Amino acid sequence: MNLRILKIVSGLTVATAIQFHFGSMAFGATKNVTTSGFSFVPSSVTINVGDSVTWTGLTIHNVQTDDDPFCGPVPVPNATCTKTFDQAGTFNYYCAPHRSSGMTGTVIVQAVSGAPPSVTITNPANGAVFAAPADVTIQANASDTDGNVTTVQFFTNSVSAGADTTAPYSIVASNLAAGIYALRAVATDNNGLTSTSSVVNISVVAPAAVALSAPVVSNGQFQFTYSADAGLRYAVENSSNLVNWSSLTTNTASTSTVLYREAFDVNGLRFYRVERLRNP
Helix, strand or coil, X not given: CEXXXXXXXXXXXXXXXXXXXXCCCCCCCEEEEEEECXXXXXXXXXXXXXXXXXXXXXXXXXXXXXXXXXXXXXXXXXXXXXXXXCCCEEXXXXXXXXXXXXXXXXXXXXXXXXXXXXXEEEECCCCCEEECCEEEEEEEEEECCCCCEEEEEEEXXXXXXXEECCCCEEEEEEEECCXXXXXXXXXXXXXXXXXXXXXXXXXXXCCCCCCECCCEEECCEEEEEEECCCCCEEEEEEXXXXXXXXXXXXXXXXXXXXXXXXXXXXXXXXXXXXXECCCC
16 A cells, blocks of 8 residues: 545645555467486377477487477577477477487377367456556356366466366466566366467556645645556545545546545645555
């Protein structure tokens, strides 16, 4: 929470005080293969059409077939690579420098039948803004017409944020730093079929401290402005004793400066505060 207080007596600013701070990707299943000496481990993997295989440990090895370099020649960048298989079949591969040493492997890609599940992210809304560090609850609806959904996995950008196996499907993406995040949900059914939701984009911002301008009285209107982060929520309250506060307005800022105004009342002592509300 972040707030500032103005003390107003007969429309004049007596003091400004108190600031508080409170705080192109595929999403099928992925099998992992590593290297040990001059062997791929495991040497054979079975996946479904649309799934991927990730090879790691490619410091002195590569992964290729006679027709497809897969991961390119040695040295493989970052010693890792991923290939998505879009057709059924058996794919035999090898490490070119060590093929004579028997360093070979096999990827068996199975065709799958049936209808894939459907999945939609229902929370947060596309374009939502959060204050960093943010704990964001991601929720999704998922269903399957010819079976049942076994799991829904959630991604922030390309990073898995967690999975849920029971409806309603949701996880909390914790401690998100300032940045732009593309949220996706991937549903898997009992036949191993997967589908990916439409992307929901959110922003996490490092919130600026709330700063209030000096109040102005003009044409019977008392007004001041306060700094804000567009997309975050703020509340304006006032009090006559700094103990009991009354809510005047709550809004989602659309710009970096927000104007508050009300009819001017010359009688009485009033304090005003603006509070940045916590993330929903």
